[in-house]
Amino acid sequence: MAPPEPSVTRAGLLRRGACAAGLALIGVPALVAAAQSPEQDVRALNLLLMVEYTESAFYAEALQRDALSGELRSFAEQVLEHERAHLSLLEGVLGASAEREPQHDFGDATSASDAFADAAARLEDLAVAAYNGQAANVTPEAFAAAARIVSVEARHAAWIRSIVKRDPAPRAADQPKTEAQVRAGLEDLGVRL
Numbered sequence: 001m002a003p004p005e006p007s008v009t010r011a012g013l014l015r016r017g018a019c020a021a022g023l024a025l026i027g028v029p030a031l032v033a034a035a036q037s038p039e040q041d042v043r044a045l046n047l048l049l050m051v052e053y054t055e056s057a058f059y060a061e062a063l064q065r066d067a068l069s070g071e072l073r074s075f076a077e078q079v080l081e082h083e084r085a086h087l088s089l090l091e092g093v094l095g096a097s098a099e100r101e102p103q104h105d106f107g108d109a110t111s112a113s114d115a116f117a118d119a120a121a122r123l124e125d126l127a128v129a130a131y132n133g134q135a136a137n138v139t140p141e142a143f144a145a146a147a148r149i150v151s152v153e154a155r156h157a158a159w160i161r162s163i164v165k166r167d168p169a170p171r172a173a174d175q176p177k178t179e180a181q182v183r184a185g186l187e188d189l190g191v192r193l
Contacts, residue, residue: 041142044134046099047179048146049090051130053101054191055083055123062110071163072113075120079156086149093145103192117164119189124157126177126185133176 059080062068068076091098109119131150135143158168177185183193 036137036139038139041138042094042097043179044137045090045094045142045146046097047182048130048134048149049087049094049098050102050186050191050193051127051182052083052086052090052149054104054186054189055127056080056087057101057104058106058110058119058123058189059083061104061106062116065111067111068113068116072117075159075163076116079120079159082152082156086152089145089149093142102186104190105192106190109190117160120160121157121164121166122185123189124153124160125174126182126189127153128157128174129177129185130182132174133178133182135176 059076062076063073063080106119109115128150131146131153134146135150138146154174161168161170187193
């Protein structure tokens with residue numbers, strides 16, 4: 001006769017779940033904290049600052065060239081205000097550690113509405129991916145500053161997509177990008193890093 005199967009009880013499952021949750025609460029923050037440091041904060045926040053410099057310059061140039069009208073112009077005007085506020089917030093957090101604005105050459109992306117809309121969508125998607133990619137690399141204080149911005153960047157991405165009749169939320173979850181991927185994306189958009 002075979003030994004009886006161990007019974008699964010609700011109490012047993014709860015104990016196992018509590019143990020697993022306890023391990024997660026202890027282990028995950030310890031692993032994340034090991035990778036975080038004030039130096040890493042500066043590096044991550046400066047990467048995000050590069051994104052914000054790029055967005056601000058892109059929208060300002062498009063408006064200066066007077067190539068946009070209607071909803072696209074309204075979008076660029078409102079988003080430029082937001083990006084300037086984001087710049088101010090990040091520069092305030094970084095203080096003297098803030099890097100200088102890079103050179104930009106957006107080419108035709110700021111001189112025609114279709115090219116502008118395509119580049120704006122790529123830029124806003126890149127911004128969201130950059131913020132998400134740096135979230136685990138920073139201390140809670142730096143995370144709090146970045147978290148105030150990323151949700152607005154996501155709304156910008158959805159807004160520009162809806163203007164050009166693209167799916168405003170094409171994925172259930174966004175894929176974060178590494179620093180190297182963000183820098184490559186910025187260079188593709190005309191940033192000289």
